[in-house]
Amino acid sequence: MPQLQTTYPRPPSSFLSDDHDDFRRTVASFVEREIRPNADAWEQDGQCSRELYAKAGAAGFLGLRYDPELGGSGLDFMATCVLAEELAKGDSIGTAVALMAQSEFALAILADEASDELKAAWMAPAIAGELIGAIGVSEPDAGSDVAAITTRARRDGGDYVISGQKTFISNGTRADFITLAVRTGEAGPRGISLVVFPTDTPGFEVGRRLDKLGARASDTGELFFDECRIPATNLVGEEGHGLRYILSHFGGERLVIAAFAVGIMERLIELGLDYAGSREVFGGPILGLQTWRHRFAEMATRLEATRLLAHHAARLLSDHEPPGDMAVSMAKLHAADAVQFVAAEVLQLHGGFGQMEESPIPRYYRDVAGFSIGAGTSEIMRELIARALI
Ligand SMILES: Cc1cc2nc3c(=O)[nH]c(=O)nc-3n(C[C@H](O)[C@H](O)[C@H](O)COP(=O)(O)OP(=O)(O)OC[C@H]3O[C@@H](n4cnc5c(N)ncnc54)[C@H](O)[C@@H]3O)c2cc1C
Numbered sequence: 001m002p003q004l005q006t007t008y009p010r011p012p013s014s015f016l017s018d019d020h021d022d023f024r025r026t027v028a029s030f031v032e033r034e035i036r037p038n039a040d041a042w043e044q045d046g047q048c049s050r051e052l053y054a055k056a057g058a059a060g061f062l063g064l065r066y067d068p069e070l071g072g073s074g075l076d077f078m079a080t081c082v083l084a085e086e087l088a089k090g091d092s093i094g095t096a097v098a099l100m101a102q103s104e105f106a107l108a109i110l111a112d113e114a115s116d117e118l119k120a121a122w123m124a125p126a127i128a129g130e131l132i133g134a135i136g137v138s139e140p141d142a143g144s145d146v147a148a149i150t151t152r153a154r155r156d157g158g159d160y161v162i163s164g165q166k167t168f169i170s171n172g173t174r175a176d177f178i179t180l181a182v183r184t185g186e187a188g189p190r191g192i193s194l195v196v197f198p199t200d201t202p203g204f205e206v207g208r209r210l211d212k213l214g215a216r217a218s219d220t221g222e223l224f225f226d227e228c229r230i231p232a233t234n235l236v237g238e239e240g241h242g243l244r245y246i247l248s249h250f251g252g253e254r255l256v257i258a259a260f261a262v263g264i265m266e267r268l269i270e271l272g273l274d275y276a277g278s279r280e281v282f283g284g285p286i287l288g289l290q291t292w293r294h295r296f297a298e299m300a301t302r303l304e305a306t307r308l309l310a311h312h313a314a315r316l317l318s319d320h321e322p323p324g325d326m327a328v329s330m331a332k333l334h335a336a337d338a339v340q341f342v343a344a345e346v347l348q349l350h351g352g353f354g355q356m357e358e359s360p361i362p363r364y365y366r367d368v369a370g371f372s373i374g375a376g377t378s379e380i381m382r383e384l385i386a387r388a389l390i
Pocket of ligand 1: 101134135136137138142143144145167168169170171212215220370373374375376377378379380383
């Protein structure tokens with residue numbers, strides 16, 4: 001890919017400080033150096049390199065919001081947004097997903113609810129990038145309806161014995177540990193707990209690595225548990241409170257997806273402006289055609305609306321303000337629509353070249369299809385917003 005000529009003219013933000021701008025430059029240079037040159041190979045392999053976790057850990061990217069005593073940086077959700085926006089520009093959203101599935105999805109619940117012993121044993125090495133973590137909630141018969149999970153953890157003396165199945169688990173095929181949702185009690189929402197599950201436990205098996213439409217550099221696994229015995233001290237927080245922990249931490253995951261969308265839209269608009277400025281049709285550049293100038297105006301407007309929603313939600317989540325969940329659902333809903341719109345527009349703009357795998361455009365087009373599914377579908381986002389309204 002030739003060097004970009006265009007830099008998206010990002011407007012000044014009242015949500016971000018000079019420190020955030022410095023941090024953005026640090027992440028951007030990491031992406032330029034460590035991710036983009038490897039993106040094609042990792043997409044082919046179906047996973048990014050394990051070494052990348054160590055490098056991201058060394059750069060401090062895997063523990064931004066966590067306790068400095070565990071190796072974290074003690075920052076807030078605004079920094080998480082900046083990190084996700086920049087990671088998403090590496091032409092491999094799967095790589096960004098792989099890193100954030102660990103740092104935000106697997107660790108956030110542990111940071112707030114796990115015992116000091118569990119944090120020291122699992123969080124600290126994960127923040128350093130020495131271990132890979134995953135969040136294991138979804139099952140073949142329980143996705144949006146988390147309360148329907150059936151993977152069972154039976155108490156036996158000082159242990160839990162776990163049997164069941166998970167699917168669609170990011171980082172699942174090579175995670176060292178899983179923040180795992182299990183049923184310890186009655187059917188329904190109150191019988192769910194969370195445990196830290198070490199994947200070297202006998203009886204645990206990784207099934208297929210799932211072949212996906214997009215985000216291909218993130219491995220997505222099917223997992224099987226057959227009478228897996230783990231210490232009861234691996235329980236996260238209190239027994240029976242798992243669903244509450246999961247639902248109250250979805251905000252961070254959804255915010256990350258919205259921030260990915262912001263970064264991708266910036267990247268796609270930059271690629272699009274470059275192409276439209278250099279590609280001549282009927283004696284002049286595409287950029288001279290009003291129809292495309294206006295389509296760029298529409299794309300940039302949707303990008304900026306997404307950015308404002310995402311940053312506003314990040315501010316509320318950071319401040320633990322009550323409307324955070326509603327704001328984050330709106331941010332994620334809008335982000336998925338906006339990024340899918342922009343990806344389709346930029347694909348169309350590139351004509352035949354947009355269909356070619358030597359360009360990053362078709363990859364982004366595929367990658368963003370999952371944005372209206374993962375971390376809560378757009379239908380569920382609408383339902384959550386409606387519940388807050390009505
Ligand atoms: C690439 C990828 C990575 C993932 N990573 C993880 C992971 O790391 N860990 C994990 O636990 N899970 C993960 N998931 C699973 C993801 O969270 C679920 O796919 C998602 O929550 C939707 O669940 P489902 O696929 O079972 O769809 P379903 O819940 O079966 O939904 C099917 C359709 O019905 C609609 N629907 C469902 N309920 C309602 C309702 N009440 N009102 C209106 N419409 C409704 C949905 O919006 C959707 O269109 C991942 C998924 C993907 C695709």
